[in-house]
Structures are given as structure tokens and as C-alpha cells.
Amino acid sequence: MKISKIHIKDFHQFKDFTLDLTYPQGHKNAGKPLDKVCFIGQSGTGKTSLLELMPQLLYDYETNLIIKSGRNSIFANIYFDIHFGTSNEYLVNDIFFGKSSGNDEYWGGWNNAKHSGNEITSKEVIEFYDKKWQNNIASKLVYFPANLNYDIDFETESKFEDRNIVDFSQDKVSAVWNLILEKIQAYQEQELKIRQDISKIAEKSSSDIKAIQKAVKQLEDWKKTEFNPIKDVADNCLDPLLAKFKLRVKTELDFKTKDDIGFIKVEDFEGNEIPHGLWSTGTKQVILSALPLYLLKPKHTVILFDEPERSLYPDLQRTIVDYYSSLAESCQFFYSTHSPIIASSFDPWEIVELKFNKQGKVYRETYFEGENHIDNYKWNPKYMRWDDILQRVFDLEDDGSPDRKIKLDELATLNVKFKKLIKQGQEHSVEVLDIIKNIEKLSKELSKWN
Numbered sequence: 001m002k003i004s005k006i007h008i009k010d011f012h013q014f015k016d017f018t019l020d021l022t023y024p025q026g027h028k029n030a031g032k033p034l035d036k037v038c039f040i041g042q043s044g045t046g047k048t049s050l051l052e053l054m055p056q057l058l059y060d061y062e063t064n065l066i067i068k069s070g071r072n073s074i075f076a077n078i079y080f081d082i083h084f085g086t087s088n089e090y091l092v093n094d095i096f097f098g099k100s101s102g103n104d105e106y107w108g109g110w111n112n113a114k115h116s117g118n119e120i121t122s123k124e125v126i127e128f129y130d131k132k133w134q135n136n137i138a139s140k141l142v143y144f145p146a147n148l149n150y151d152i153d154f155e156t157e158s159k160f161e162d163r164n165i166v167d168f169s170q171d172k173v174s175a176v177w178n179l180i181l182e183k184i185q186a187y188q189e190q191e192l193k194i195r196q197d198i199s200k201i202a203e204k205s206s207s208d209i210k211a212i213q214k215a216v217k218q219l220e221d222w223k224k225t226e227f228n229p230i231k232d233v234a235d236n237c238l239d240p241l242l243a244k245f246k247l248r249v250k251t252e253l254d255f256k257t258k259d260d261i262g263f264i265k266v267e268d269f270e271g272n273e274i275p276h277g278l279w280s281t282g283t284k285q286v287i288l289s290a291l292p293l294y295l296l297k298p299k300h301t302v303i304l305f306d307e308p309e310r311s312l313y314p315d316l317q318r319t320i321v322d323y324y325s326s327l328a329e330s331c332q333f334f335y336s337t338h339s340p341i342i343a344s345s346f347d348p349w350e351i352v353e354l355k356f357n358k359q360g361k362v363y364r365e366t367y368f369e370g371e372n373h374i375d376n377y378k379w380n381p382k383y384m385r386w387d388d389i390l391q392r393v394f395d396l397e398d399d400g401s402p403d404r405k406i407k408l409d410e411l412a413t414l415n416v417k418f419k420k421l422i423k424q425g426q427e428h429s430v431e432v433l434d435i436i437k438n439i440e441k442l443s444k445e446l447s448k449w450n
Helices: 047-059 064-069 122-134 173-204 209-225 229-245 281-296 314-326 386-393 402-423 430-445
Strands: 002-011 014-020 036-041 078-084 090-099 106-109 112-115 141-144 165-167 247-249 266-268 302-306 332-336 351-356 362-365
Touching (some): 002 047, 036 047, 047 078, 047 302
Parallel strands (some): 302 332
Antiparallel strands (some): 002 014, 002 078
16 A cells, blocks of 8 residues: 555645656656655654654544544544555545534545545445555554663553554554564574483583484574574564664573563673663664564555664765665655665655745745656655755755854865965065965865865
8 A cells, every 4th residue: 555645725834735656758657656755854854743644634644643633533533545555556536524404423534535446436446445545454554653661561461463553652663573482482492402402412411422413403403493483583684783783682681680581682692692771772673673674574655764874884874775775565654764875875856855945834945947857857866965965955044053154165265365475476485475375274174285
């Protein structure tokens, strides 16, 4: 399921606001919903609001925004176009919410629907929706808020398979560990049993080297053939990112206490375990944002990330968007960000820049001239320097701090004086030598020289 259009008639700072979320002409997927979207803009332009409207409109799920605003504020004011992306595509236009006449019952609906280009009935859409999406864990909407809960508490009871929405503003992210905990415990208990058998053989027949070697080989063979859920998570999910922190998932267990059979453990490259309480915020964010996508195995799902750059160093920000996409199949990602590095992972037609007009209402800044065609876009953040992205995409007028501007002005003044004195034939004067010395000093301070 993917959203292709959002229209907001009147909601807070949005009025007659429409977002076309499809690929532009000239693209191989022209007219189809975007696979990923990046919301940027000043605080207050509604980036998070757009994220929180999606669960409401798709599943009638009340996010914090709706709870604070009241449901009356969205009646007949907000519309989505959605595609149920399968081999035979369904397109449902203008999903909306309303209020039944004469009572307080709420209802949803759509204006028209098509299947493979042909008009279909509401009943057909409902049947398709119920059978293929509504009751399938692979089709759920997943929401990662900016204030992600980093508490490690996997013992919390959370039935993710029973919900349409996986909302980590309400659930602890670490609770997804329950999805794999039984497999891990079964593996660890079996390994412990085999190790105990080896110990018994060694105690009874300490001189029978062949019997001991046979028991040890049994453990080695078992490890080679048995599926190890911890190693699977390490190799295919976490280790590529944890390597940035010079860390890795601990796959060999010590069995010193009962806690050794439990939540994921991390160690440095020398094998020293890092206790959960000493994990950095960045380490927690990497683990607790990647694990849900890997363990839930989302397919045809809308996935929402609010400020994914929090606590992440720039080198991780450069890779995190593509990394998240690699963990999900045929999903649509929506990001809200203040980071130019996150924005550099998107093509210009995937970026929705929100701005205020003179009346204080929000509009989308367009990046193309004339027809919405890939050749008509003025620039692409994927190919730009960070300072260019800050100035062109994030509208930062200055190219540095006020102190840098002062130094640049000083350098420009010295260069003018230097050229003037050289023109007067004073290249060997004391004043010229002093100017050269000051130019060298300023240039080094401004990183002009290596």
C-alpha cells in the first residue's frame, strides 16, 4: 500500500494544500507512488503533523496529533489517494472521514476505486483490503517518533501481530525482541545442553580423548547446521551499522548468569562486552530502529520516521535511509528531517519542502520549472556539496558563521591592498611583506591552504 496524493482542505496551518507524491514524467515509474518521501521545512510547518495524519486516515488510529486536535478537525477536510500495490494494482481515490447524520458515529470512505484501470465497487475494495492487508502483519503501518523510547525492556507484553499500527510513540521499541526471543532461547538452551554433555563426558572419561573430541565435534557440527537467530540478526541486520561504532553483536555466550539468555548483547572488536547501561544513545538508536524493520519483515507497508538523524554522526546519516529501505520489501517510507545529510539521500522529486506564505499558511516549494519532468528539476541534492544543500535546499543564506564573514572581509581587504601596492612597484616593501604574512595566516584559518 502506498500513498500517491494528499489533499488537505483546511487543517491547522494547511489550507487547500495538495501533495502529489508520484514520480514525475521521464522517470521509469512515472505516475506511480514514490517509494520514499522526505519532509523538510521550518519548525511549525507541519512535517510531523503530516506523518501523524497517515495512521488516522489509513486505519482510523488516533495519534497524539489527533488526540490534541480533536477528530472534528479532520472531518471531510483531508483526503488521500492510495495504491494497493500488487501484481494487479488497486487505486483508491479520496479516502476521507466524516460524521453520520444525527449521531456521533464516525465513518470513512472513498470517492472511487479502480482495479487494473477498471472501475470496481466498494465491496470489492473492502474484501481485498480485509483479506490482503488489514489482517496481515506485513501490511501494517510503522511509526518511529522523534522521541523514540530507548528503554531496554523486552519483557513488556506487546502483540504486534494483532494491530494495524505499530506505534513506537506508545510501545517500547525493544519489545519487538519478543518476536524472536523464543527462537533465541531455544537455540541457547540447546547449545547449553550440548556443552553440559561435553562436561559430563570429560568428568567421567577424562583420559578418553577421542570421546571428548567426538563430543566437541558434535557441538561444532551442530553450530554449522543449526540456524542461529542471533548470528542472523548480527550478519544481516546490525553488524554493518555497529561497525561504525567499532562494535558488533556478541554471538558467543558465556552462560555466567540467567541474563545471558536474553536481550541482544554488544561487544567491541576485542571481545569486551559493553553492558546495556553503557550503550551510547547513537548505538541504541541504530539497534532499536533497525531491529523492528528486520524482525517485522514489513511488506507493502507505510513506514514513518520523524527526525531519524537524532544522535547519529554524519557518516551514519549518509547511509541510514538506504539501509532502512534494504530491510523492507515494497514499502513506502516517509521521513521528516532537519538534516541536509539525510536530505542528500533523496532525489529532488522525493523532497517536500514546506514553507509559510504571507498569510501563515503552508505551501510546497517546487524545484522544477515548467512541466513536472525529471529533466526540468533545477538541482539534485544527491550530487551537491553539503554547503550547497544548506543554501539551496534548506535556504540558509549565509555560508558560515558571522566570525567567518568578518575574516573573509579582512582577507578581501588585504588582497585589494596587496594588488594596489604591487601595481605601484612596492612588492619588496615592508608593508607588502606584512600583508603577505597576514593573508597566509587568514587563509590557513579559513582552511584555504592545506
